[in-house]
Amino acid sequence: xxxxxxxxxxxxxxxxxxxxxxxxxxxxxxxxxxxxxxxxxxxxxxxxxxxxxxxxxxxxxxxxxxxxxxxxxxxxxxxxxxxxxxxxxxxxxxxxxxxxxxxxxxxxxxxxxxxxxxxxxxxxxxxxxxxxxxxxxxxxxxxxxxxxxxxxxxxxxxxxxxxxxxxxxxxxxxxxxxxxxxxxxxxxxxxxxxxxxxxxxxxxxxxxxxxxxxxxxxxxxxxxxxxxx
Amino acid sequence: xxxxxxxxxxxxxxxxxxxxxxxxxxxxxxxxxxxxxxxxxxxxxxxxxxxxxxxxxxxxxxxxxxxxxxxxxxxxxxxxxxxxxxxxxxxxxxxxxxxxxxxxxxxxxxxxxxxxxxxxxxxxxxxxxxxxxxxxxxxxxxxxxxxxxxxxxxxxxxxxxxxxxxxxxxxxxxxxxxxxxxxxxxxxxxxxxxxxxxxxxxxxxxxxxxxxxxxxxxxxxxxxxxxxx
DNA sequence: GCCATCTGCGACAGAGTTGCGACACTCCGG
DNA sequence: CCGGAGTGTCGCAACTCTGTCGCAGATGGC
Numbered sequence: 001x002x003x004x005x006x007x008x009x010x011x012x013x014x015x016x017x018x019x020x021x022x023x024x025x026x027x028x029x030x031x032x033x034x035x036x037x038x039x040x041x042x043x044x045x046x047x048x049x050x051x052x053x054x055x056x057x058x059x060x061x062x063x064x065x066x067x068x069x070x071x072x073x074x075x076x077x078x079x080x081x082x083x084x085x086x087x088x089x090x091x092x093x094x095x096x097x098x099x100x101x102x103x104x105x106x107x108x109x110x111x112x113x114x115x116x117x118x119x120x121x122x123x124x125x126x127x128x129x130x131x132x133x134x135x136x137x138x139x140x141x142x143x144x145x146x147x148x149x150x151x152x153x154x155x156x157x158x159x160x161x162x163x164x165x166x167x168x169x170x171x172x173x174x175x176x177x178x179x180x181x182x183x184x185x186x187x188x189x190x191x192x193x194x195x196x197x198x199x200x201x202x203x204x205x206x207x208x209x210x211x212x213x214x215x216x217x218x219x220x221x222x223x224x225x226x227x228x229x
Numbered sequence: 230x231x232x233x234x235x236x237x238x239x240x241x242x243x244x245x246x247x248x249x250x251x252x253x254x255x256x257x258x259x260x261x262x263x264x265x266x267x268x269x270x271x272x273x274x275x276x277x278x279x280x281x282x283x284x285x286x287x288x289x290x291x292x293x294x295x296x297x298x299x300x301x302x303x304x305x306x307x308x309x310x311x312x313x314x315x316x317x318x319x320x321x322x323x324x325x326x327x328x329x330x331x332x333x334x335x336x337x338x339x340x341x342x343x344x345x346x347x348x349x350x351x352x353x354x355x356x357x358x359x360x361x362x363x364x365x366x367x368x369x370x371x372x373x374x375x376x377x378x379x380x381x382x383x384x385x386x387x388x389x390x391x392x393x394x395x396x397x398x399x400x401x402x403x404x405x406x407x408x409x410x411x412x413x414x415x416x417x418x419x420x421x422x423x424x425x426x427x428x429x430x431x432x433x434x435x436x437x438x439x440x441x442x443x444x445x446x447x448x449x450x451x452x453x454x455x456x457x458x
Numbered sequence: 459g460c461c462a463t464c465t466g467c468g469a470c471a472g473a474g475t476t477g478c479g480a481c482a483c484t485c486c487g488g
Numbered sequence: 489c490c491g492g493a494g495t496g497t498c499g500c501a502a503c504t505c506t507g508t509c510g511c512a513g514a515t516g517g518c
Contacts, residue, residue: 159495447464
């Protein structure tokens with residue numbers, strides 16, 4: 001069951017039809033309060049959440065959902081909206097889509113998210129998904145909410161891009177991320193980057209991490225990965 | 230290959246030059262009917278489609294393209310047609326650019342779209358194969374998501390091609406794969422290789438697998454197979 | 459056993475990919 | 489208007505991967 005939270009009714013209609021055509025059952029909510037009510041009563045497998053909403057905005061809705069549940073959330077943001085891509089990740093959105101997006105892309109993401117959620121449920125214990133706020137790796141600590149990273153007690157001075165990359169890696173240790181995925185996820189609407197941009201952020205991040213930098217492995221011809229522990 | 234559909238010839242000329250300078254091969258069509266014909270015969274990787282066109286307008290062209298193919302489409306629209314945005318989404322445009330636009334932005338979008346198309350293809354094929362599962366064979370473990378293979382606990386250093394081949398074999402143990410099939414599946418459209426390329430990958434893979442390499446059997450006159458357990 | 463094919467395999471070179479420093483541009487705050 | 493931080497781009501070097509070739513060995517039909 002998918003909960004769709006979107007106040008633009010025409011767009012909601014389109015998305016709903018597409019999802020239903022793909023075999024999903026869809027519940028719709030048009031504002032933040034309705035969304036929370038629907039989430040509590042229907043317990044969806046996935047929430048598609050617009051950023052701008054009447055009554056409660058998407059960010060606040062996300063925050064409250066996270067207090068009680070680990071439901072995967074896909075956020076919809078408009079291009080040009082002043083959204084720090086990191087903010088959403090802090091609160092625990094699992095993925096993003098920038099308007100306008102294609103229906104094909106939406107479906108691809110929805111499927112991927114549901115699949116991943118299923119896997120996590122099967123294999124991993126809940127703590128990784130719900131603990132969320134502070135990620136760690138050896139002496140490296142990363143707190144998403146305060147946007148602070150420390151290495152062996154020392155504060156790490158990371159740029160926003162570096163921070164986002166490190167966070168993504170820590171969220172999926174062992175998982176190999178392609179450059180295309182990273183560009184799509186971290187860079188969002190700022191598109192501009194080529195593959196070499198990714199390389200450079202990795203380069204800078206590795207340096208700042210010192211010895212721990214080696215834990216970021218290159219997967220030749222694919223992308224990068226944080227070495228599984 | 231990029232199909233450019235634009236009736237204003239001066240603009241088309243400028244865009245074409247820019248794209249070609251960026252390393253893309255460009256085909257041009259000046260009206261809707263020509264666009265459909267070109268799309269059917271040339272099978273482009275991306276379509277740049279003007280909204281207003283002689284004979285068939287852009288929307289109709291998009292609709293017909295969508296009946297037969299999922300080619301990514303970048304629509305060019307005149308300023309301020311908000312309602313059309315939703316219609317376009319419904320029919321399946323993947324991105325928009327409002328005239329006038331800068332060449333720089335166009336190029337950025339084109340690059341991003343091709344990248345994303347690749348991502349979507351990847352995600353969907355993973356979905357079919359229910360990736361993320363760990364495949365195994367004796368002491369050999371292979372995890373597609375992390376792109377990591379281990380043999381008796383030791384990490385195996387496999388090239389992308391070797392990895393893909395091993396994954397395919399593990400997914401269909403006992404099944405015999407012809408060289409043609411392997412070229413089609415692993416090499417995809419970039420198969421410049423002849424049959425001996427396959428042989429060589431098998432050779433290298435066998436070596437790296439050590440004793441387990443013998444499990445990859447040669448099917449004389451056909452191709453290769455992983456010995457059923 | 460003989461021949462036509464097919465496969466195994468080492469060597470090599472070209473193509474592709476990544477590491478990394480240098481530089482330029484943009485965005486902000488002073 | 490300046491200066492600094494952040495980040496995209498470029499170029500070069502180093503490295504990895506992979507297709508090709510040649511030849512030896514294996515295989516199967518006759």
